[in-house]
Amino acid sequence: MADPIPGTTLPPAKTRFPLRVVGLMSGTSHDGVDAAACDLRLSGDTLVLTPLGHLSVPFSTALRCELVAALPPSTTSAEALCRLDTGIGQAFADVAARAVDELCAGHADLVVSHGQTLFHWVSEDDAGAAGRVRGTLQIGEPAWIAEATGLPVVSGLRTRDVAAGGQGAPLVGLFDTLWLAGRPGTAVALNLGGIANVTLLPTTDGAPVTFDTGPACALLDAATRYVTNDHLAFDADGALAARGLVVPDLLARLLDEPYYRRPAPKTTGKELFHLSYLLDRVGPTPPTAEDLLATLVALTARTVADAVRDTATEVVASGGGTRNPALMTALRAELPGVVVRTSDELGVPSQAKEALAFAVLGWHTWYGLPGVLPRATGARHPRVLGSVTPGADGRYPPGRSAGVARPGRLEVSPPV
Template sequence: MTDPLPENQFSPGDTSTALRVVGLMSGTSHDAVDAAACELRLAGDTLLLTPLGHLSVPYPPALRSGLVAALPPARTTLESVCRLDTEIGQAFADVAARAVAELCAGRADLVVSHGQTVFHWASDGGDVLGTLQIGEAAWIAEVTGLPVVSGLRTRDVAAGGQGAPLVGLFDALWLAGRPGSPVALNLGGIANVTVPAPTPPVVEPAPPVVEPVETRTFDTGPACALLDAATRHVTNGRLAFDVDGALAARGQVLPDLLARLLDEPYYARPAPKSTGKELFHLDYLLARLGPTPPTPEDLLATLVTLTARTVADAVRHTATEVVASGGGTRNPVLMAALRAELPGVTVRTSDELGVPSQAKEALAFAVLGWHTWYGLPGVLPGATGARRPSVLGSMTPGADGRFPPGRAVGVGQPGRLEICRPA
């Protein structure tokens, strides 16, 4: 439990001072801006996170339509990119202002904006050459008056990493100390997992020195990306997603179609790896349906199994527990399929461990912003394939010109993350 933070008072070396942070996120489903507010305080090597609430604001219909029209495999113009960069930045700014007012009682210290991913540039061999998130942070700083950390993925890419997923640090700190081999799973447009490094047992006498096993974080493949695209297609846009998995629940898995989908080379690539809607989109799916189109129900049932199977294949030999978050957790058919693919493995949602599943990624980016504030790396060694862990993001100053204090005496890399109850 944390004490209230005195307004606009900071002492970089005082690790007992809480930093009140708003994390902003819009994922590969690109349907809304999610905001999560929290207070973060370092106590010893434990980062204490007190959630202050979260909200989700849908994109205005015209903005979302313009965004969808510009995304791969469509072609676009620099004018469209500029307009989207501005309008998405303004949408993020409005949500940030709401979060400060409604979740933080009008008082916050930092905003961390993931922005909206519009392209993730990967080579045929899987190396990431660039990544583009838009939603200009200056609009957020101008509206809120707060400093803003943004562009967090690019620095990791510049260091040779995948730039995605970036939730690995949060997951590893959060799951540290849990029994067995817990794995964090996010079911957004794309599914990603964090497989934390195992805690070595205490052995007397000490065993020979061996190469440490690093935390791995990577995209397993599509989660809601193909499910949502297929739902919109088979309902002629009447449904944006398969509500409660109702269509999939009435269908049968088509073995031949599933085999064609599982033949995608991405699944066989070793981690770390990342992907996005540049690969998994409607045209990709339609090209694999074969000469006889399946019924809508059978198509959705098969895609549910595709997601569950590819996630399970990635973790079945390591996980004793899977902690899931993201929009896909609201699909009971998908969650049931995942449990069926992982017999003997406990599959639960992050809500059970104190992290709202719909707010987890926004909270994770708030934690990454805290690390940037104190000049600490936001990725774990080896997790993304980068040559070295980097301090992530670019900084847009607030109204008073304040930048983060940078590396401060007494502030070191946390070893674990503890979720606290709000006062």
């Protein structure tokens, strides 16, 4: 068992395996690093998560420009990749150090870093294997984080799932299932980042279904930058979209995308949903900026709703897209009779949800427990995810020797 955390008052009875963890996330929107800190401990078979706060730190303009220049559909060089891996590792390290100081009163046990996805390699043309993930690359060298914080770092969580035959994403399925399984009705977790992903909770066979439904903000952001000549990075508060009308022909052309018809598990990214993809479908006579944004809001709302309407009585949404009222209104209109709420209402700040989910994955890795539920991502077998970079004390995790059994549920509990 790990040492108790100094400065924390833990209930004495049956509380075990405490870790104070900082989760770090930057998604496909590559807007910046979200850090969330939490205390995790096991009480019976319940993993109790106490959020300690979160911060979002934008990438510097220079780093963001380097990143955009390397992302698909652009090509890049080994030199650019090395510079980016270093720059992003250092940016993550700065945010991690701030999170330990500002959110954890200077003491944490572990950092878990998702890194920045540079490429998610989905096979499109292999005979019989379309949609298989062949590789995925998250950059942001963890040594910088370990050096800046002195803490061990779990990173590279997606690649083990891919090597085991899975999609490597979405990895939030474990968190969502442990957290929402006890809710009345059928809850579906939804994350609206650059890409939208859902977790449909386990039915009778015990496996959740997790997959990317398509773009959430990816095309909205690309269109906003395009129509404002890069003055706006996103349609703040959905202001443009709210003033527009859906263009039915364009919506139909956008919905005619084979990805939406592909069965789960499936994942996608900005390798597919980028500006050129959008401009190809817009054609030579573009609608007004407002109508274009309204149509893209309708696309996200429709594709998310189509993915959940047969199952959900409740949708628990998180991610930056929840801050776009035009998108949330369109989603609610697509799902009559379904309660659409944000994760904030259940104690998980929507901007911190993915970072907290990675913190929970890191807790599992620390104790040698698999980070995905059987069959959720398509992996042949659930595996312990990630690599560990030791901290200043050189210690490796206890792994299985700690004797922790897999938690059966997750409870989000306010600080005592």
